[in-house]
Amino acid sequence: MLDLGSIRCSAEPMPLIETLNSLHSLSRVRHEGELRGWQRHAAARLPAMARPLLDMVTLCQNALTFIAPPEPELDRALRLVAGMPDSTVWGELRAAFAGREIPRWLTAFVGSTGQRTGLTAALRSYFRACLLPYWDDVRAGHEQEVVEFSRSVTRHGMRSAVQPLAETIHRPLASGEGPVTLAPSPLWDGEPVGRSFLGGELIVVYPTTAPLPPEPSTPRERQVAMEQLLGHTRAAILHNLTSPCGTTELARRVEMSMPTTSEHIAVLRATGLVTTTRIGKNVRHALTPLGLVLLSGRR
Template sequence: MLRLHFTAEDLLRVAFAPEPAPLMELGLAVAALRRRAPSPVLSRWQHRARQTFPADARPLLDLIPPTARGPMFLDPLSRGLEEGLDTVLSTPTERVRAELDGRVPEVLRPTPWIRRLADRDRESWEELERALRAAYDGLLADSWKHIQSAFDAERAWRTRLLAQHGIRIALAGLGPGGRWDGTTLVFDTPEDRHIALSGHGVTLLPSTVWTGHPLVAAYDDAPGILIYGAAAPLPLLAERAAHDSSPLDALLGRTRAAALELLTRQRTTSELARELDISKSSASEHTKALRDARLITTQRDGKAVRHACTPLGLDLLTTGVKG
C-alpha cells in the first residue's frame, strides 16, 4: 500500500498544477512504453509507440524504468517544453550525482553513459537533450493539444468535486482503493511505501499516459507532486478528436462518457458492450476506470456483473464539466 501522510498544513495547501508538464508526461510515457502489461486501453498505443520510437530517444530507456521511478531531475513540473529542458540542463551537479548514484541503481543498470552524465560530460548532456526532444516529438507532440484539453476538463471536474464534496472524497478518488486513515491517504499498490509530506502541501497532476497506481514525488523544501491517471487516457483522446465532442467527452473520452450515460440504468457488462458495440473486455476496462473514479458501482449477481451510476456519476452527467 501507498500511505501518504499529511499534516494539517499540507491539507490546506492542496492545489492543482496549472497545466500539464511536458517532461513529466514524457517520462511517464517512456515508462508506460516499457511496461510489459499495460492497461488494455494503452496496449495499441504501446505497440505503435515501440515501433516508431526515435533512435535518438533510446538513451532515455537507460534512465527511465517501467515503474517511472527514475532520477527526479529529468521531469520537472514546468510550463512548456523549453522551460522544462532549461530546468533539466541547469540541474546542479550535486543533485545529478546524488540521484544517479542513489536512485538509478535501485531500478536500472548504471551504464557508462549514465556515469558520464553524473560526471557532467558535455557530449553526454547534449545527447540527453537530443533524446528528450526526440522522444517528445515522437510520443507527445502531435497529441499535445488534446492532452491540454483533457487536462483542463479534468482540472475543472476535480476542482468542482473538491468544492462540493470536500478534500477527502476528492483525493480518495484519485486511485484504486483510495481511502483515509486519519490524516493518511492510502492507495492499494504493490509496494508498501510510507511518504511523509513536508508541510508545503501537494500539487495534483493528472497524466494521460499513466494508468498505474498513483505516484508521489516528495521534496523537503517544496510541495509534493501526486501523479494519477487521468479519466481519459491518451488513446481515448485520439478517439474523441475524431468526433464532435462535449466537455464530458474531453474528460472521459467519447466511449467512456457514453458508458456513463447508459449506466443511469443498471446494466451488465455484456449489455454495455452490446449497446456500445465494443468487446466485453473493452467494456470491462471502461467500467473499471469509471469505478476507480467512483462514478459507478459494481455488484455481482450470480454469473453476471451489474453496473450503475453513483450519485457522483449522476451529478457529473447532469451538470457537465464546468470551470
C-alpha cells in the same frame, strides 16, 4: 497534519512530467489495457537518440525527477534539466542503483551541469515523436480530470476529494510539510505516486479516468465533431474564444452582429462552456474548463 490549503491541481499537463510518466508506461509495454494504442504508436516511432531514456527508466525503476521538472513550458523545462545540480542528478541515480555500479554509457548520457546536450536533445526528440501527436488528447484528459476534481471539492470538500490519494500524499511528506500539486495523467497507468522536487514541492501523479484514444485525434476531426454537436456558428465562437475577448471583438472575429453574438454567448454560458466576467462597463468572455475539454475533442 497535512495542510489542505497547500493542495492544488496543476493548471495544465507539464511536458517533461508527462514524458517521464510515459517512459515508465512504455517500459512496461504490454500492448494491452487503456494505453495500448499509444504504446504501439510510441514503440513504432521511438527515435534512436531517445532510446537511452527508455533504457535508463527501465534500469532504474525509479522516479528520476531530475529529467522531469514541474514546468509547463518545454524549452524552459529543458533548460532546468541542463542546469540541474550534479548532486541532485547523481544522488538520484546512486539511490536507484542501490550500491551497484552505474553503467558508463549512462554516466556519459546524463552528463554534468551545463553539459547535458545529449540528454536534453533526447528528451526533446522523444516528446516530439511520441507525445506531441497526442498532446491535444493529453491536455483534454488532464482538463477533464481537473473539472471532475473541482466538482468533487465543491460538493464534498477538499478532504473528501483527496481521500483516494491521502496515503500517497502523506508518505512523502512524513518528514515535513510542503506544497502539493495533483497531476492527473492520461499517460500514467500505475498506482498514484508522489515525487518530491527541488524546493519541497510534491507532485502527485495518478491516472485519469478517461483513456487516450487509440489514435491521436486531428484538428479537423475535432472541428467536425463539435460542429455536429453545437452547430457551425457556436462551434466557431468556441474556436474564437481560445483567446478571451469582449463581445465587440468576438462579433468581429466571427463576422456576426453584436445582438446575434450575444444570443449565442448566452446559450454557451447557460450550458457551462463559456464564462463572462464584467469589468466596469466592459465584459470579457472566456472558455470554461469544460469548454476547453470540448474544444480539444476528448473522446
